[in-house]
Amino acid sequence: MIPIDYLRASRKGREVRPRYLNDDKIASEVINMAKSAKTLGEFRNAVELISSDKKLVRGLAHVLEQLIEIEKIDxxxxxxxxxxxxxxxxxxxxxxxxxxxxxxxxxxxxxxxxxxxxxxxxxxKAYEENRLIVKAPDIQPKQLVEMYNLALIQALLFKSLYVKALLPNAPALLKGLIRAVKGLGLMYIVEINGGQLEFRFDGPVSALRQTERYGTRLAKLVPYITSAEKWEIEAQVKLGERIYVFKESGRTAPPLPKTPPHAEQFDSLVEQEFYKQVSKICHVEREPEALVVDGRVYIPDFKIGDLYVEIVGFWTPDYLKRKYEKITKVGKPLLVLVSEELAMATWKQLMPNVVVFKDRPRLSDVFKYIKPYCVNHR
The missing domain is CATH 1.10.10 (Arc Repressor Mutant, subunit A)
Structure with missing residues (x-):
């Protein structure tokens, strides 16, 4: 990301759009300055001489600095x-x-x-600019341009009042996105829109002033959104005393970094073992399409036919009750497998379609539940 002071944007009526960089010539010069400079301060002073567009060169330098290895100090x-x-x-x-x-x-x-x-x-050495550059980043000008253009979108969202994002229902992508949302403490609602998921992220905005800190958190979600095969963003942003509308999509945006969050195939050995056993007799989907319940995304662990399967570690009766209420609202059959060792309840309080396991779920314990949904049942 770059500071809002380095944002280059064009305003037309109520719409605002970043002034993307299309030529990698200046990016190449900035990279060369980083390779020849001895200290961070020397690099910063050198880039000031590249162009009269100070916002541009300072923004490029700021993005590149995140990749520069500087000396560590005590x-x-x-x-x-x-x-x-x-x-x-x-x-x-x-x-x-x-x-x-x-x-x-x-x-x-x-x-x-x-x-x-x-x-x-x-x-x-107390001043960062006096620290030595240990290693300049090994990056191509084209890559720096892509990172800079992404940073422009993020900077614009520093001042966002809300952000709407339209994304495909792809569990691997959504899992990383939802984890980021929770980690950043963001508030959101989501709806199904033409087979895709439409997220709306809101910030605590009063009538008098906008909370910029929340806008910064929203901006951190941009790489998750733009990593999708198809994506659209719409936001209201406040620049000065005016409110503008920003719209962008994968069709209209310039090339941006494609760094989708890495997702592990299985969250635990228990899940891995369950998949290994059941897939011998049934077709099992790992993290199927996301479900939308009460404006929140829910991604079950597995899907066997029309049956959703959730494996639960630590649990309480209230947790299981909320889980059931969530799924029944969308009318989907659910099988919940719960760990005996991590239970915080007596088993008498368990509801139908709940199977308790000790070390791992066994096929003999779940077969009667999955049999009606088992496509490849022999």
């Missing part, structure tokens, strides 16, 4: 050294000449049992 030692320098300067009087400043560093060097040059270096 922050405690740096802090201690600076405090000692300030204490010595105060004791010796404010140093006005080069000789007086040198005396301050010599005093601190003797006190800390270091070389004078080492003290001077540590004193400067």
């Amino acid at each position: 922050s405690k030692l740096v802090t201690r050294t600076r405090l000692e320098v300030f204490k010595a300067a105060s004791a010796l009087g404010y140093p006005l000449t080069e000789e007086e400043r040198e005396r301050v560093f010599q005093t601190v060097a003797a006190r800390l049992k270091m070389g004078v040059n080492e003290v001077k270096a540590l004193f400067l």
Whole structure:
């Protein structure tokens, strides 16, 4: 992402659109500056000379900086050294000449049992721009342009009042998205729209001012959305005193990084073993299409015919009750497998279609439940 100050956008009526970068020439120059610079500050100063469009070069540099490896410092030692320098300067009087400043560093060097040059270096390392570039990023100009254009969309959403996203019902993608939503503490509702899922993410916006922190969180979802095969975004954003509408899609956007979140095939060995056993006699879908219940996404673990299967570890009666209520609202048959060892209830309180297992679910325990739905039943 880039700071809102680096956002380049075009406004037309009530609509706003990022000013995407299409030419990778400037991106190539920025990369070369990073490779030749010794410190972060030297790199930042060098890119300022590339173009008169300061927002553009600063934005590109900011994106590239996230990939630059800079030297690691001992922050405690740096802090201690600076405090000692300030204490010595105060004791010796404010140093006005080069000789007086040198005396301050010599005093601190003797006190800390270091070389004078080492003290001077540590004193400067408190400022990020003084740190050495250990390794410049190995990236092509085209890749930097794609990352920059993605960052423009994110910056625009820093000021979002709401974001709507239309995505395909693809469980692997949605699983990563929902985990990110929960981790960021976002609020959302979702509906089925023409076979796709339409998400609406809302922020705590008052009539007087917008909470920018929430807009930043929304912006972090953009890579999850744009990694989908098909996607559309619509948002209201507040720039200055005006509210604009931003619309973008996979059809109209320039090339963007395609980095879909990695999803493990199975969440646990229990799930893996269940799949291995049942797939010998039935066709089993792993994480089938997502279901929408009460404006929330629910992705069952498995699907056998029309039967959804959920494997539960830690559970309580209230948890199972909520799970059942959620699924019955969409009228889908459900089989819940619960761990005996992680139960926080007596088994007398279990509802129909709940199977308790000790180490792992056994085929003999679940066969009568899955038999009516088993497509390849022999």
